[in-house]
Amino acid sequence: MNQLGEAIRAWRSRLDPAAAGLAHHAPRRVPGLRRAELAGLAGISVEYVVQLEQGRAASPSAQVCSSLARALRLSADEHAHLMRLAGQPAGPHHIPRLVPDSLHRIIGQLDHNPTAVFDAVWQLLHWNPLFAATMGDPTRHTGGSRNAMIWQFEDEPTRVRHTEAERDAFEASLVADLRATSSRFPHDPEIPALITRLRRSSRFRALWDQPSVAPIPSSAKVVDHPAVGAIALDSNVLTTEEAGLRVLVYTPRPGTDARSKLTLLAAVGTQDLSAEQFR
Structure with a gap:
């Protein structure tokens, strides 16, 4: 059988x-x-x-x-x-990747804000239409490559505008978060495989050799969108307690025209923009 x-x-x-x-x-x-x-x-x-x-x-x-x-x-x-x-040890230490119905319902109430759900190693699991319209169509990435850390350290094209200092801070926070995850899920085989792949990047290797452990902080982002121009956003990462899912929510920065641009993107969607990649 x-x-x-x-x-x-x-x-x-x-x-x-x-x-x-x-x-x-x-x-x-x-x-x-x-x-x-x-x-x-x-x-x-x-x-x-x-x-x-x-x-x-x-x-x-x-x-x-x-x-x-x-x-x-x-x-x-x-x-x-x-x-x-499959004849493999089945301990309780594998990274949860199921987005519960309760979280789907919450995201459904955030359709005016670009929102996405990642697992504990920043594998993209779910997103709303406005996230795709703002950041680019995630379906261009498949398999294990639909991962924010891979996009960052393999220098995938991005719509997010970073100064060198902002990039360094963002990458340091990603690596510190991954280090915390690696100790929380020491037996998940995808973590060492991901680390091995990321170590091809000299920037990752330098950060991985440091002892920092920390979650991803909130930050300000500017997204250069090919249709509506610069969008000033605040980036907030919420972590679910039990599963460790990362809920990324972008909100318009006060005092800017970001809300009107997001409203336009909600109507336009990803049409004619599917060739754009994002991170």
Whole structure:
């Protein structure tokens, strides 16, 4: 009996592509994600997804299991179940990546402000339409690369205007936050994999060798939008207590024209702007 493959198929079938950040317009013959979509979100090959679902693959690694759990929006209990089915230790130390319904409802009340939800290592999980319109369409990034730390230290194009001092402070706060997360979730395999990737950056290596541990502070940002110009925003990061999710909310800076520009973007959306990337 292929319990692992059956579980993956069931989780794939129940997930709305829109909830996974995938745009789709044509009706689907069957509900849920296609195998290719799951593969893209998890950063693995379609052939490997087929092998897993058909029971023809060896036990997936803990890192692959975590990538699948993230892509499938599994709860902590489901993630642990996936690990057990794959023959991996299923401790309680994996980073939660399920956005609860209560948080979805809160974000639904913030549609006038760019808002996004990240996990504890800054993997983007959910965003509202105004976030995409302001910062760029997140669906251009797939799999593990939909991560704010990767965008920052791999120098992805960004709409956020930073002076050198602002960039240095922002990067220091990201690394200090990651260090705190690494001690809170010492057995999550995605954390050392992410650190290994980020260490290609000399800026990250220098910061990682320092002992600072701290959350991301609130800050002022200026977004250079290609359609409406500079938008002056305040950036606030709220952290959920149990899951450690990061809720990023941008609000218009008082005394500026940011509110009128956000109102315009809410109407325009991402149309004709999808080629823009963001961080």
